[in-house]
Amino acid sequence: MENNLLIFEQNSSGRYATSQAPNKIMEIKDIPKNYLRTTTPLLPEASELQVVRHYTNLSRKNFSIDTHFYPLGSCTMKYNPRGVKTAAMLSGFLNRHPLAPESHSQGFLSCLYELQEMLKEITGMTAVSLTPMAGAQGEFAGVAMIRAYHQSRKDYARTEMLVPDAAHGTNPASAVMCGYTVKEIPTLSNGDVDLNALKAALGPHTAGIMLTNPSTLGVFETQIAEIAKMVHDAGGLLYYDGANLNAILGKVRPGDMGFDVMHMNLHKTFATPHGGGGPGSGPIAANDKLKNFLPIPIVGCKENKYYWLDEQAYPNSIGRLSAFMGNAGILIRAYAYIRLLGKEGLHRVAEFATLNANYLMVQLKKAGYTLAFPTRRASHEFIITLTPELKAYGVNAMDVAKRLLDFGIHAPTAYFPLLIPECLLIEPTETESKETLDNFIEAMTKIMVEIKTDQRIMKTAPQTLPLKRLDEVKAARELDITWGHHDDATREH
Amino acid sequence: MENNLLIFEQNSSGRYATSQAPNKIMEIKDIPKNYLRTTTPLLPEASELQVVRHYTNLSRKNFSIDTHFYPLGSCTMKYNPRGVKTAAMLSGFLNRHPLAPESHSQGFLSCLYELQEMLKEITGMTAVSLTPMAGAQGEFAGVAMIRAYHQSRKDYARTEMLVPDAAHGTNPASAVMCGYTVKEIPTLSNGDVDLNALKAALGPHTAGIMLTNPSTLGVFETQIAEIAKMVHDAGGLLYYDGANLNAILGKVRPGDMGFDVMHMNLHKTFATPHGGGGPGSGPIAANDKLKNFLPIPIVGCKENKYYWLDEQAYPNSIGRLSAFMGNAGILIRAYAYIRLLGKEGLHRVAEFATLNANYLMVQLKKAGYTLAFPTRRASHEFIITLTPELKAYGVNAMDVAKRLLDFGIHAPTAYFPLLIPECLLIEPTETESKETLDNFIEAMTKIMVEIKTDQRIMKTAPQTLPLKRLDEVKAARELDITWGHHDDATREH
């Protein structure tokens, strides 16, 4: 008997939150009539209480880190410290205009500068630009830098970007946005890159390779030094997709592995919240070969004065990626998070993320699940495949994912990476307790029993949420992405 | 499959939110051993994520104004503007020490002073003290002032406080705290006070009378002028319980009705949130007869400088009621709320609270419910009684209250006031929309059908909440008010 109305279904003519707007409508005198709007668009017409109640209740229909265990592989759903949010939302930061004079920017700029410096040490690179607004934009920037590098050497033949088949979808998409053709490199059954295939693919057309390590398969690419050598020998460069940096913080650094440029996902490794889809932030780090091409703006410092570096300072920069300084507030959050953890804390991140993942992996194996890479250590995440269960009982990975929701646990990433059929990619993160992991193991153990004895419950899960399983096919076929009939909804005023 | 653990049931030895405390335990050198603690008390042992998740999830088990319609009679559960909260939580206010010098208190004091002034006009009284921390403490203060008044006139014979039988429980309890004997005055069948009984009760023992108007029966006491005259003629004083001030804001003022002293519930009429039980604030207003007895501190103003008034300025004051200045932050909230509404907004409060109540009353009557006072207008609230339904179908007011929860509506106040059997006291407040009221009417209409056709569902409600109906008798009989066995729980360290 819940209220499931849309905000528009509560509309009543002209109603709005009167405290939130000026007391009257001013007359418009100086704008020609034909420039003016004559229609009244369909927008909410609700009181402040209605709005607060509506969206408070909507929020309650979400699973989130703050309410549920959320072992979503490749997403690093760790605790987002509340203090970090509070620090980033101090009024001095929130009210600063992006174009404020440098005299009124020293607090903000100093945070960014120090963040740049810390990320250099964390990655083993020599320069950092903080401006990309998410991982994918970081990838674009990094690949564009590779392109700029080859072009600066007049090496125009390099038109191909190599990408392992296990790569995240943003990798090939970013390469294409940079004008490259994508060549997929296959993976061996142990999860490592197929070096023979790589060798065959390399050549004068090779601009570079994009790698995640540990890969999205949840294993560490052990041949990384060899790969780096092969690619460099062929004249290509190495891009590191830092989405899985949480796995190796303080253990091994992309710079030391031989990568030339990389991005980080601050909204993963550095605990800035995911916000139901974003915002993220994807700073990019590069070695000496590439640092001149970094996107602007960058923050400089001389004699304790901080200032912006732009085209003048970086004439070879690939350019700007946003109107101002990327997702500035997320940078402040990441800075605050790193300061909270400090060097010791950062080292622990990878250790406990890895401990949790390996513990879960061993326990799920005991519970009868099939590991995708049974001979390997888990990194900070690992994969199980439901292929045997699908064959034997007709229960697939999606069913398990949905059934977990009934146990108050968010589903792991399902059906990614694409090359492992019926897979679940499970990432517990370091901030979850053993009790929470044990509770998950217990749920998965019960589910294994249900898979074998009660396929109906598996197929109709979730049972206990406000909605049963949703029809995604209908959503795509009978496209309904705005409410009401567009033409009726807009009336003349 | 929800997690219902207590925070203690998640304990693991020595765990805590490490970011929230200093980095080490300092040695205690200068305190004699026998002063020191040697036991380790049972306290939570959880990580920051566990704590955030635990209490976030607990919050989700509450009904609240922000999530549900909450027509709890006598409680004025109206929208608590978020802006008011934000204003009161500005760091300048939050960080001010209560004993800060007046030079660093002008912002705070000016708000309090202006609030005093505004409350004078609102109540029709001549002086205000903001210090009482809730309605009941306001009552104590007001009655203590009446006592001080009589004592100042050496009129020691006045030992009785009159209280109508419809009064809120705090009224007699406060009178007793002030050393008075309580005499109950009966109510007529139309909800007004029985004047004959009042006349009989009045005499040289009468210290005064405590009245709520509109009364807790949801009707306006029409004989108020007569009552005031009778009590005053007998040498008594009139106390006004302002819990229902929302009903009459700007329509009629307690000072004009003949009352001598009164409290307001800022957490009702002035929209400061109830917080799951408190804090409230119960400022007290008095006329010239009583103002010298007001509790301290009070805020004074001279030449735009604000300052504290204490014993020196108010030598006849009944004294202090708290260590500092009552629930100061709630006063700031009420001040901000009144400034938001302004004079026009305040007038609307009573009008729309009354409109909503009368609309609901008429509609519930149509739906077949029995009104307690069918010949009267509703004030901002009204009463229905389930006595006929109890007789005919065995369904009582508690059953209806619990069943409403299943419809996503908080129950009205049940079984108060005590003199109407099987009653529900319903107060919609002015901030609820007609749609919300209609939704409530629809639910009540369905419930009336269920009362007649499905007593089982009524008796076993709620059905859809995490818990079914709770055994309150067991709670009182087998008292379990702290977790764990006290002796085991405390271990030597």
Place this chain on the structure above:
Amino acid sequence: MPFIPHTKSDIQTMLNTIGVSSIENLFDEIPQNIRTGKFKTIPDGLNEMELMRLMQTRADQDKLDFNFIGAGAYEHHIPAAVWDIVTRGEFMTAYTPYQAEASQGTLQLLYEYQTMMANLTGMEVSNASLYDGASGLAEAILMAVRLHKSSHKILILNSLNPNYKKTVKTLVSPQNIECIECTLENIKEHKNKDFAAIVISQPNFFGLLEDVDKLTDWAHENNSLVIAVVNPLSLAILKEPGKWGKTGADIVCGELQPFGIPLASGGPYAGFMCTKKEFIRQMPGRIVGATVDKENKRGFTLTLQAREQHIRRAKATSNICTNQGLLVTAVTVYLSLLGFEGLRRVATQCHSNAEYLYKKLLELNFIKPLFPDKPFFHEFAITLNKPIKNMAGYNLEKDFPEYKNSFLLCVTETKTKEDLDLFVENLAHGK
């Protein structure tokens, strides 16, 4: 119309349904001769933007950089998570949890809170809050008088916070309860004088530690109950009242503000009260108990309500109704984050910072201790040999004319060594 959601047509429909022609008609039972005209001096309404600007200006006026005042309200770090959780609508805008099934969040939290406080104080039971520390002590005294039955006299050690004394006087004197003050020196004179209870505060108003074991045993030998007034944070290092003397204090009360509640000009704070199980039926305030639902699942509900005004009316243990629930929410989250380990760190840091400043100050030739060689928690009193303008700290002279030029200074974990050194250096240089 701020916060009024009605459209014109809503109003018309509703009036039609009721059968009146205007809203004004709904007030027709109010006699005309007492009706009010429009408000005059109350200002016009502001929108939220205007309000925020006004309030920001006011709040900014009160910023004080360096505060060493304690005297009953203490500056501590408050974890950001605390108020993020507390201000969730579900906690902030719920009423008292009378409808248990719709209030399990608040109820479970209160049950957890009661458990924490009972354990921290070493007592068996706790209520769910009183208004503040001062009024809570008054309630404790009323409770002691009810328990003791024969006496209306209370003995108070005069080292109690003076504002607590005043508040107690206001609240208990109408019931003809007499509060008599004594000192450690003259307490013996009150032997066998039939006091319902003796009030001991630990640490006392001057930050000093009392010999609570001896005092407790003395009181019990004299047939008095012991009311302990404690700073709950101090219990992370100081002996819990349940262990005072041979049989422990009988009623423990105090101010919860140090546990996650901002200074905020003195409120809202919250008072706590713990006691022995045998005394629970005389305890004021709400109490939450565990029970089960119809399917035998654990749940929580208000219990022992027969003590309270809404059931017992004139015979209730107290008139308290609305209490300080939201603050208890903050306290509960705070205690959950800190745990005993965290509390010990905070408390020992406060103590050691205070010791550090105390010693540093005594190195200045114009500063003397007011109470030499007595152990203290995180507050201490000093006397200045020369006048210092705007001396940080609480001036004792107002309440204690005998302590001329004397200040009570509090140091908590919020001050660093550098802060303290700077403060002393400025003092030394007359700044």
Place this chain on the structure above:
Amino acid sequence: MPFIPHTKSDIQTMLNTIGVSSIENLFDEIPQNIRTGKFKTIPDGLNEMELMRLMQTRADQDKLDFNFIGAGAYEHHIPAAVWDIVTRGEFMTAYTPYQAEASQGTLQLLYEYQTMMANLTGMEVSNASLYDGASGLAEAILMAVRLHKSSHKILILNSLNPNYKKTVKTLVSPQNIECIECTLENIKEHKNKDFAAIVISQPNFFGLLEDVDKLTDWAHENNSLVIAVVNPLSLAILKEPGKWGKTGADIVCGELQPFGIPLASGGPYAGFMCTKKEFIRQMPGRIVGATVDKENKRGFTLTLQAREQHIRRAKATSNICTNQGLLVTAVTVYLSLLGFEGLRRVATQCHSNAEYLYKKLLELNFIKPLFPDKPFFHEFAITLNKPIKNMAGYNLEKDFPEYKNSFLLCVTETKTKEDLDLFVENLAHGK
């Protein structure tokens, strides 16, 4: 261990279960020769109290009292309810709503958002956000090129925000898309030159209003699509792009910051994109659709995912994955509170405040309009005849060397008449 919940015994049990003797063993697949030593220059950890003190100091450094800078980011009142709701853990700490049943809150909100934006812009469909206004325009250009098929050339009116131009260049040039700038005066020269699209911003960077009807029709006559870059707040008074010219703009994009997003040094903000239904399959970014569950109850889910990188990889319409979801949450709550009525009040107040200041400034003899007699929304450009130190407003000279000593000033609803008078007075007196 900050944020690590493991006790010693947990660690031991877990290691035993795994069958290794130390955590270090879990990293044994990483070749030793590339292993890292301990971090050196990263500072030691702080506790939250220390962190807050540090950050407060930093934040306080950047306070600027009076701001008249706009230039793409605008100071507006943000209702307190907006961020109270947005920062609820359920919104803030959820991931992209891939598991629809566990994400109905975010999904329904996005569906509502899409509806609002489509209606406000007068278009048929909206996506669920892009990074920001500038990169969103680049995405619109890529989309237009995909739609147009035959041309890789884009015509841009040079009155576009210069940072947008730069961002576009970075993002579209690798795909050999050429952006050519024109002025209103020389646009005719580009007739029949086969542009995939023309980019029109309304208001333009200088706050001025373009004759969008004429431009739109001209573009369509020349077989170009029209990309509208609009300040969405201005649509409360200005003609919606869906109504530009005879058939409306084709793609509408812009910056959502004016709708409840704080200035915050430039981000996180959010870009929006709306278009005609026929173009939806070339639209980048997430899209939410309504559907039903197994019991035919309405629900919401991500849809048309076959456009996106996680399905289509190299053939996706964009590489965007993480977007600006939380900001869209703020925008949605903001628009719900304001409604069209509230937006009109805000927009007309901005306009009339800007007009007021403009006229007042022109009364000063040393100030001249840079673009006389052109209508504007809430931003305008002036030229100073004498140098003024720390002139409030955005200095145009850096991006436009031809506009010496010229400033772009923005006035929104946050300024009162008194503020503006004071500003002018101070200028007049050389302050």
